[in-house]
Amino acid sequence: MRYNLFHQVHQGLRSLLYQTALEVQHTDFLQTDEAGQALELLQMVTKLFDRHAHTEDNYIFPLVKTYEPSVIDAFEQEHAKDRLLSMLLIESMKLYADADTGEQRREAGRMIQSAYNKFLVFNLEHMLKEEEVLNPIIWHYYSDDELHKVTGTIIQETPAALMQSFNECICNGLNNAEISQWLKTVEQQAPDEVFLQLCQTAEQELPAGRWRKVLNRMTEGGGCVSVI
Numbered sequence: 001m002r003y004n005l006f007h008q009v010h011q012g013l014r015s016l017l018y019q020t021a022l023e024v025q026h027t028d029f030l031q032t033d034e035a036g037q038a039l040e041l042l043q044m045v046t047k048l049f050d051r052h053a054h055t056e057d058n059y060i061f062p063l064v065k066t067y068e069p070s071v072i073d074a075f076e077q078e079h080a081k082d083r084l085l086s087m088l089l090i091e092s093m094k095l096y097a098d099a100d101t102g103e104q105r106r107e108a109g110r111m112i113q114s115a116y117n118k119f120l121v122f123n124l125e126h127m128l129k130e131e132e133v134l135n136p137i138i139w140h141y142y143s144d145d146e147l148h149k150v151t152g153t154i155i156q157e158t159p160a161a162l163m164q165s166f167n168e169c170i171c172n173g174l175n176n177a178e179i180s181q182w183l184k185t186v187e188q189q190a191p192d193e194v195f196l197q198l199c200q201t202a203e204q205e206l207p208a209g210r211w212r213k214v215l216n217r218m219t220e221g222g223g224c225v226s227v228i
């Protein structure tokens with residue numbers, strides 16, 4: 001099986017989209033404290049998707065552009081549409097922040113839901129298209145070793161605070177076997193403090209039962225339990 005550059009981060013972003021969708025649906029926008037939690041998640045969504053598009057534009061699309069420029073042209077246009085949908089969402093959040101009356105809050109809440117649903121649908125389709133269209137081209141021209149190096153560069157270039165937010169989403173978006181494998185790889189390849197931080201993040205994000213299963217899987221081949 002070939003290395004899928006997109007899998008881990010896209011699973012994390014999908015998880016954030018689903019979690020936020022339910023939070024928005026459960027929010028009574030007349031209650032400003034309830035709305036605060038939803039707005040916090042929505043801000044995280046726009047921030048992480050913006051960074052992710054920046055990463056793809058700078059580190060992944062150039063891999064394909066050399067060989068298939070028209071394909072990348074189409075994906076760059078999708079990123080431009082994504083930016084517009086993100087701006088619509090941010091504008092609706094500003095309307096909510098500026099609302100003075102209950103009716104204005106209710107209307108701004110309705111606009112937030114509408115803008116968010118459009119953003120979610122577009123990005124679910126967009127991410128799947130990237131994996132189904134770009135991966136076969138990437139795999140044709142690059143080895144897995146080269147692609148792992150691209151991932152390494154992306155991790156190095158991502159600011160630490162954003163990396164932490166991505167890692168939290170990824171913990172929520174992967175299955176137990178994938179998380180165990182991820183932690184094992186980080187244990188082998190990264191400094192101890194990076195590995196310990198990631199273990200703490202996984203423990204914090206996962207329900208206790210899932211974290212126990214992840215640890216059990218890691219110890220099957222000799223793992224990190226001693227450092228937890």
Ligand SMILES: [Fe+2]
Pocket residue numbers: 052053056079126127130
């Ligand atoms: Fe993208």
